[in-house]
Amino acid sequence: MKSRILIAAVAIIVLPFVIQLIPYGKDHNNPLVISEPSWDSSQTRELFYRACGDCHSHETTWPWYSNYAPVSWLIAHDVDSGREHFNVSAWGVQKKNKADEAVEVVIEGEMPPWFYVFPHPEADLSDRETSELVTGLRKTFGSKIELEK
Numbered sequence: 774m775k776s777r778i779l780i781a782a783v784a785i786i787v788l789p790f791v792i793q794l795i796p797y798g799k800d801h802n803n804p805l806v807i808s809e810p811s812w813d814s815s816q817t818r819e820l821f822y823r824a825c826g827d828c829h830s831h832e833t834t835w836p837w838y839s840n841y842a843p844v845s846w847l848i849a850h851d852v853d854s855g856r857e858h859f860n861v862s863a864w865g866v867q868k869k870n871k872a873d874e875a876v877e878v879v880i881e882g883e884m885p886p887w888f889y890v891f892p893h894p895e896a897d898l899s900d901r902e903t904s905e906l907v908t909g910l911r912k913t914f915g916s917k918i919e920l921e922k
């Protein structure tokens with residue numbers, strides 16, 4: 774019985790170190806920017822890079838905690854998946870692109886994700902900035918939904 778507790782204790786202490794050896798999520802890949810959309814204004818671009826760019830472009834800023842598993846795995850997965858759905862750095866090149874849903878996900882408060890905003894206060898846009906971003910996204914990418922007046 775005692776030895777089992779000891780094994781469990783050692784495992785709990787050692788596990789966080791062992792998982793650092795798993796290579797997934799370590800490469801922090803920022804591929805070359807191929808092409809960008811023609812933004813309606815530099816302000817839209819600026820707001821986008823503040824709130825969305827880390828996951829939807831090749832210009833990701835990788836924070837220090839992205840070096841440590843298991844957080845590194847979650848971040849790598851978000852960036853991979855975010856770029857796969859909507860990527861402003863491979864504009865016109867990457868086929869799959871949900872830019873026309875950008876307005877909708879911002880209005881609905883789905884993007885940026887809350888767990889991203891928490892450690893990125895600069896992405897916590899004010900109401901005014903959010904509406905400026907929505908207008909800019911609509912002008913740049915179009916949208917399937919109509920704004921309620």
Ligand code: HEC
Nearest residue numbers: 824825828851854855858859871874875878884885886889
């Ligand atoms: C923390 C990373 C992250 C940030 C920051 C982020 N996104 Fe996303 N986004 C994702 C991921 C991951 C997906 C794909 C999975 C999903 O739909 O949740 C996604 C999906 C999307 C989609 C496709 C929606 C769909 O239904 O497939 C759009 C459009 C989008 N994001 C726009 C934005 C906009 C606009 C911002 C900034 C206001 C933003 N995102 C910020 C990670 C992010």
